Amino acid sequence: MPKPVLFSHHWRMLSSYNSSVEHVPIKPYLGFYRGDSQKAAAWQINEAERAGLEWFIFDVYMDENSKIVRFTESLDAFLAVSKKSGFRFATMFTNAEALLPLSAKDSLVQFRDYLKWNARILLENENYLRSGMRPVIVVWRPKLLLRAFRESGLSSSNRKSASEFQAYLKGLYKEIFGPDVSRWPVLASAHLPRTDDDVFLAKEMGIDLIIPYHAFSLRDLSKTEKLTGELDYDRYTSQVYTNNLKINSFSEKSDIDFIPAIPSGFSKVALNKSGPRLKNASGLKYEMLIRNVLSSTKNMNQAYRQNGRILVSLGAWNEWMNGHAIAPGTLGGFSGIFDRLDAVRRCFNPSGSAVYTPAPTNVEEVKTSVLDPEIFDKGLLGREHFSWIQDVERDGGSLVLRFDRKARFEIPFTCRVSGPFAFRLVGSLPDGSSGKYQFKIKVFRKGSPVWDYPEKTYIVSSSGRKNNFDVLFDFDITSGSSEEIWGVEMFIEPMNARSGQMKKHVVLLNNLVMVDRTKKSEADS
Structure with missing residues (x-):
């Protein structure tokens, strides 16, 4: 899941990076690269394809004043170089209501402006991820949109708010995408459901697909893990596997599809020092997790299928600050630069080349010392x-x-x-x-x-x-x-x-x- 300029949106702030690197060894193989570099984008697409990956999801943030989409440089670079390869992509609305002091009304305006902006991209680009003719649009924490809908006074009662929000969505779709229902978006939730009710509410809101951004939550930590600040990788992979089975069970009761999530790791210590530090992680263990989840999907009735193939999400491509990346680079808990991506390749493209592409030489953030x-x-x-x-x-x-x-x-x-x-x-x-x-x-x-x-x-x-x-x-x-x-x-x-x-x-x-x-x-x- 490519992020904005630099390694991740958190790393726009040098102070954030420098304070975090003390706690988690993090260094992308590309170094301090520019997200808007087409050479950097082409190299990442090539490495992703070599490992058998087929699509990226780009986080999208709206400006505080709405109408302005922020941090799109990496997407622009990707679009410039991906047409020839056919590498697919989608976007995720990163609900700024959780990040910015917005009113409920402003949150809904942001979502509407995001849909309008996204419509221009997905309707024009043949590589946008679709289900049939319907483009897939991902929303991070969609419950925040429902809360904004209630607080804006658009709902007659809390009991009816979810179904009324679904009607509101359909009105937006008709306005932005036209009257043809077959071209309306497939709305996917990136939130990790914890109960049957979470999935039921998502469907009632008009969510068509569950695609957890991460299949592990800080709520999954034991008291000991919280106290020690360490999370053994075997325990982590076991919990990720279990959570995927739970999501399938929840989804069956509401008859809604989900995309299994197989992240490589998660270490919030990079951001707030109170989360876990992964230990004993390795590419081979990550490979075992991938194979175990893939094996279990044959018994997952709700696992999302496209053209007879099950789609899975491997979590973030380069969420470095959360210790959550499969892109080549040094990452806390892992020993090798390419061990996570090699694990992916062995599972999804075993006949592909095991030789990585040398990084391009001119993707540094600036030249050396002069800002001209x-x-x-x-x-x-x-x-x-x-x-x-x-x-x-x-x-x-x-x-x-x-x-x-x-x-x-x-x-x-x-x-x-x-x-x-x-x-x-x-x-x-x-x-x-x-x-x-x-x-x-x-x-x-x-x-x-x-x-x-x-x-x-x-x-x-x-x-x-x-x-x-x-x-x-x-x-x-x-x-x-x-x-x-x-x-x-x-x-x-x-x-x-x-x-x-x-x-x-x-x-x-x-x-x-x-x-x-x-x-x-x-x-x-």
């Missing part, structure tokens, strides 16, 4: 890197930031420094702006869970006329030897804004360049 205008155009400072910002757009050679309280963004890149260095920021405040703005830059160093270098601050002011700024933020290494830099974090904040004041601020950025300060005369010039 070309990087702006490639999207390194694109909308996805910003928060607390209402709008980001291009204006000639400038990147225009509009925000209320403050702007904050991170710029991931890698380089090695052995002496003084600086970041040179060039930009302007537009005509008509007034007041003072504080610019802060923090530098992120490899191997530390916190920002290691002290932040540097620069204040720029304007009195109603355009004010250009060109400033150096100086730093020096702290260890006395060379160090690897992993990126910077920048804040832009108005200094004269009163608490709670909601004024729209505009700042134009032209360039951000890393400068070698061992040659100060050149840098200052």
